[in-house]
Amino acid sequence: MTRLGAIFRPQLPPERLRTIARLADSTGLDELWLWEDCFREAGISAAAAALAWTERVRVGVGLLPVPLRNVALTAMEAATLHRMFPDRVTLGVGHGVQDWMGQVGARAASPLTLLREYTLALRGLLNGERITTEGRYVTLDDVALDWPPRGGAEVLVGGIGPRTLRLSGEVADGTVLNEVFSPDGVREARRIIEEGRAAAGRDAGSAHRIVVYLFTATGVDASARLQRELTGAGLTGVPGLGVAGDAAEVADTVQRFADAGADTVVLLPTADEPDPEGFIRFVGDDVRPLVK
Template sequence: MNIGIGLPIGDPTTLLTWARHADAGPFSTLGLLDRLVYDNPEPLVALSVLAGATSRIRVQTEVLLAPLRDTALLAKQAATLDRMTGGRLVLGLGIGGRDDDHRATGTDPRTRGRRLDEQMEVMRRLWSGEPYGEGVGPIGPTPARPGGPEVLFGGFKPAALERVARWGDGFLAAAPPSWAGGLFDTVRGFWQQYGRDGEPRLVAQVNVALGPQDVIDDARTAMHAYYTFTGMADRMVAGMLTTPAEIQEAITAFTDLGADEVMLYCYGLDPAQVDRLADIL
């Protein structure tokens, strides 16, 4: 089982410390979420900085809201980061759930799923070295990974789960084990339906805070603020894991479900959490 760290967004200046500690530890991946109308760092820019400060750990968008972005430019940015990190980029993609993000970019939230499918068709072609279109040549650089960086899709609805088999390499499940098992099975079913070889990569995400009470309180406050728009912030914060036993139990449960990786997402700013989490693995 690979274990990754989801990075807090409250203070971008702390992220280099988080990244260096994680790179020196037993962790596989650094993840960073995406929003536009929020006080968070832009993930591709931030992960580029973190990739340059680390040597082996993967960097993952968790998830990047692709419909907000220009397709050709996103393809070039992702290929550049993948090439310059030697294939360490994992491109987690989703459609987003906030109308204000779409209003800020002039995109239509009603067509965001269809737009993401169209974007993937274009990006897969560009990453394979094909021209953009009639009269427009290829857009480089060539990614380190043939066909482009590894792509994971997040989401819960059937269309999002089917997208994994149509365009992706795996699935990112931001759900507890009791719910994730059914999502994993649905993704596997679509994978077989589309005749894909091998198995989809399954990545789980759990929210954690480990340390003194002030660290846990900081994490809960930040997570509540982030999810207030859902109307379910209290319930989501209540599900945060705050003890070694809870975190180990979740990792075991996801292992039993066949997950390939568990991302331990941290909202609290204290970078010493990286070392505390390393100690319990």
């Protein structure tokens, strides 16, 4: 069954998260996703709070920018969340916005090399391995977690370009595709990811989860708000992006993404969404029952 989620945009102040998280938990929403955007809200601390305030909903963070974070620290934080809230945590890592990485002196000369080294090390640590490695960016000397997650933990990679998507297939457990992907784009992304999996000799029968963000607007001026969002992102020329309408129209669009290969579709409200709490109710109470 397709999982359905919604995003708490970090343009909202952190104190709004508690109400949003509790609404996500009390409705039929499967997942609540958070962003670690510079220089707004941190992903791990926000996820810990959202998990503590809730009982059921799964919390995802997409994405943790790897240039900002030592991999051992990320592994410690991720493992702590997984141990305290088993089966309720999804973490994705990515290159980070390069301009932001430059602002803090963390821009890597080879983001792809960094992401490869980082993802391999992070997955190994979360799977309870003891790791010694000296790469271009990641160095670990006899490092192992005292409290790795029971049974390991999945690590997703976020990507847009074909090289990053192929890398995700090679080294990650899943991929986060942002809002620039149409259903046709999801199909092509999955094809590239599968190429990477095959090149790495990974089991073709094993799961590789695809999470897709979908611009969504409902209620008053929904079409106009969606259009403003797409225009601001420079995406007006890409067919099949976003949905504006009632629950049935949104559910139909979610199904098209699921048919294209998305395992989880996460609805992204517009930046000018007038009622973020109402958006969560809409997704959980109205859309979720209509999604297969």
